[in-house]
Amino acid sequence: VALETTQNKMLDAQRELGALRQTLTQKDYLVETLEAKVRKFEENVGVLEAQVKSRNEDILSLESELATHRETITTKELALNKMQIDNESIVMRLESALNDKNRDIEILQKKLELSDSKVEELSREAAGNLSQLTSTRDELKSAE
Secondary structure: OHHHHHHHHHHHHHHHHHHHHHHHHHHHHHHHHHHHHHHHHHHHHHHHHHHHHHHHHHHHHHHHHHHHHHHHHHHHHHHHHHHHHHHHHHHHHHHHHHHHHHHHHHHHHHHHHHHHHHHHHHHHHHHHHHHHHHHHHHHHHHHO
């Protein structure tokens, strides 16, 4: 009986050992599966980190490009403002010169009007003198 009990215990122990080996095999498989998943996850993390690095480099490049464009715009705006100020100054000087020329024209027109009236006066005077000279000549001829 003791031998049979010992044999039964041994069979039970062998079954338990088989079950434990099967559990160990399953756990080894699960550990290997988890390790493979961890490796795949780490690979994915590496890929994502590389993509993030690349995107960050793209962002830095775009920010630099944007800064350059902003500087160009600012430079062009300043140049445009200077041109507008210069143009306004030119317009003001031209308007002033035009006003001066208009005043000169008015003065010349008044002088011309005065000259015209002086010419008329001198013409009348010359006509009077001519008339006197003609009379005097006629008198001298008749006196001869």
